[in-house]
Amino acid sequence: MTRLIQFLSTTIIFITIYSCSNNSAPLPTDTTPLLFTDTPPIIDGLATDACWNDIDWQPMDQKWIGPDYTPEDFTGKFKLRWSPDFIYIIAEIRDDQLIDIYPDGLNRYWDDDCVEIFIDEDRSKGNHLKSYNAFAYHIGLDYQVADYGIDEMPHYYNDHVETVRTQNGDIYTWEMKMKVFDDTFVYNQQNTPVKLEAGKEIGFAIAYCDNDTTDSRENFIGSIFIPGEDKNQGYKDAGVFGSYTLVK
Ligand SMILES: [Ca+2]
Numbered sequence: 001m002t003r004l005i006q007f008l009s010t011t012i013i014f015i016t017i018y019s020c021s022n023n024s025a026p027l028p029t030d031t032t033p034l035l036f037t038d039t040p041p042i043i044d045g046l047a048t049d050a051c052w053n054d055i056d057w058q059p060m061d062q063k064w065i066g067p068d069y070t071p072e073d074f075t076g077k078f079k080l081r082w083s084p085d086f087i088y089i090i091a092e093i094r095d096d097q098l099i100d101i102y103p104d105g106l107n108r109y110w111d112d113d114c115v116e117i118f119i120d121e122d123r124s125k126g127n128h129l130k131s132y133n134a135f136a137y138h139i140g141l142d143y144q145v146a147d148y149g150i151d152e153m154p155h156y157y158n159d160h161v162e163t164v165r166t167q168n169g170d171i172y173t174w175e176m177k178m179k180v181f182d183d184t185f186v187y188n189q190q191n192t193p194v195k196l197e198a199g200k201e202i203g204f205a206i207a208y209c210d211n212d213t214t215d216s217r218e219n220f221i222g223s224i225f226i227p228g229e230d231k232n233q234g235y236k237d238a239g240v241f242g243s244y245t246l247v248k
């Protein structure tokens with residue numbers, strides 16, 4: 001009897017401690033936790049910040065366009081953190097040849113080497129080609145940020161994403177901080193970014209347009225598996241983005 005009472009009291013204490021330390025419900029398995037930081041990184045293209053050192057890399061290994069490629073041609077991985085004002089992104093890209101053949105940053109910018117960031121502020125999914133339901137920011141080698149607007153014309157959104165890239169041989173580290181705008185965004189007007197909070201679900205994906213020697217993109221490699229034959233869907237369909245939930 002004494003043993004039974006001891007067992008029951010130990011169990012009750014364990015359950016009490018466990019439930020106190022897990023006061024937020026576990027995340028569903030179909031969303032990826034995106035961790036808060038109260039020590040935001042310095043955007044200098046160096047992954048030396050504390051907030052980058054205690055989380056794991058996520059792969060950019062899903063071929064969306066082009067033939068098979070070698071690790072020397074392209075290898076990519078990334079990390080994410082958030083604060084109330086920004087999502088921070090660091091991407092490590094191995095690329096054998098950087099190319100910028102279209103000097104006009106609004107002309108065929110996807111055929112120059114660029115990082116592409118997809119963000120759907122409220123994870124509403126759906127078409128975003130002619131709306132600001134979501135954004136597909138193309139960040140060029142010159143750090144200009146381009147995407148189509150509701151007028152179906154390319155525009156710059158340079159104040160949405162700040163980028164610094166460093167080079168170590170054929171490894172390029174792109175460090176970025178991104179403001180997050182919702183679907184009330186109006187081009188060429190004053191817009192207020194969304195204040196980010198724990199528990200918020202966003203749609204997010206990251207990709208790299210790799211061109212080396214031709215006049216059009218040779219590969220397009222992203223972070224998300226996209227089903228079907230035509231995997232070039234992210235520029236128009238926010239439904240293919242990954243689900244991330246902001247956690248503290
Ligand atoms: Ca840094």
Ligand SMILES: [Ca+2]
Pocket residue numbers: 072073074095096097210211212
């Ligand atoms: Ca390459």
Ligand SMILES: [Ca+2]
Pocket residue numbers: 120121122123124125132133134183
């Ligand atoms: Ca949306």
Ligand SMILES: [Ca+2]
Pocket residue numbers: 095096097098099113210211212
């Ligand atoms: Ca390249």
